[in-house]
Amino acid sequence: MVPEELPEWLKVYTKKISSMGIFDEKEANHVLVNEYLPGQGIMPHEDGPLFYPTVSTISLGSHTVLDFYSPLQDSTKEDGDLVSSSSSYESRYMCSVLLQPRSLILVRDDMYKVNLHGIAERKEDLVTDKIVNLDKCDDVSVGQTLTRSTRVSLTIRVMPKILKAKLLLGRKR
Template sequence: MFNQFVIPGALPTVYYIPDFISEDEESYLLQQVYKSPKTKWTQLSGRRLQNWGGLPHPKGMLVEKIPDWLQTYCEKISSLGAFSGKKANHVLMNEYKPGEGIMPHEDGPLYHPTVTTISLGSHTLLDFYTPVNTLEGDAPQTEENRYLFSLLVKPRSLLILQDEMYQHLLHGIRPCTQDTLTDKVVNLSTAGALSGETLTRSTRVSLTVRHVPKVIKTKLMLGRK
């Protein structure tokens, strides 16, 4: 992997690659996202999403073909060695309108322990937290006192989280329309931003590209009674 893209202010290991795709690629990808059939969208309370490649499941993901326009980026990210020589086979696409976010969560054991995300359309702040019950003492387990730091994720960037960042921390996005940057944003210089800046969110689409180890190939199921 490209060590010049490691963010030293975070835990191991974050790679942040600005301008991973061009503005033309970003426009093309957004066109494809919004050309997808309405049936591909799932509406949740704070956002809507599309699943490509299948639905990850503890018993195995039933593999579906990823369209060529997405497969190109699966291959591009896999070729960086992000998945330890394995190939990306799943893309989760989230649309966040201004004021929408996602609760602190972990991605869990269904995936190879690496998450890679291409952002389209808008920046966001990705916030990181210690899990509940890992703090010492009797302090209440609030989001506020479990909060550690943030990453500024700009459009067209690629973010890669591995190791402790993936396995030990929760990550989330606060539901707000503006972000005021502080020194708690550990990749300010890499993202070309300054502490004290206020950034206004617009609609962001994230392409989360992952490797699901446990799969069921449809061909194996054909012809079985």
């Protein structure tokens, strides 16, 4: 990873979130900006070992629903049978979190390091009791259907190992 200066408007958020102490004494140095149109999502995945194992995400524009799954490589006991790593995501589904516009979510420890997270490719979301943060959400109740619009997410995190010096790519003689 080659370090680049973050734009000033983003530093407002990286500094504010870092000052909460969620990355130990480190300051966030990496921001991923994703845009999702209605119907777009992201496959269940882990973010990998390159990052400090607490990740913060600000949601802008639309709400979305972030789903968590137990890991692909893990074998899980279900009704006495071993479910192999080839079982579908459905059988590994754990729970969901409703990400409302202007919200901040922190994902850490095993939820970050062990489990997978993803966003289903849907244009609307049915609110169910699998959404574990409903008591923290304003004006939402089970049975409601929420229609997605365009969402931009800022995933703010710490990448501990970055190149100390900038690479001189394409340098003119």
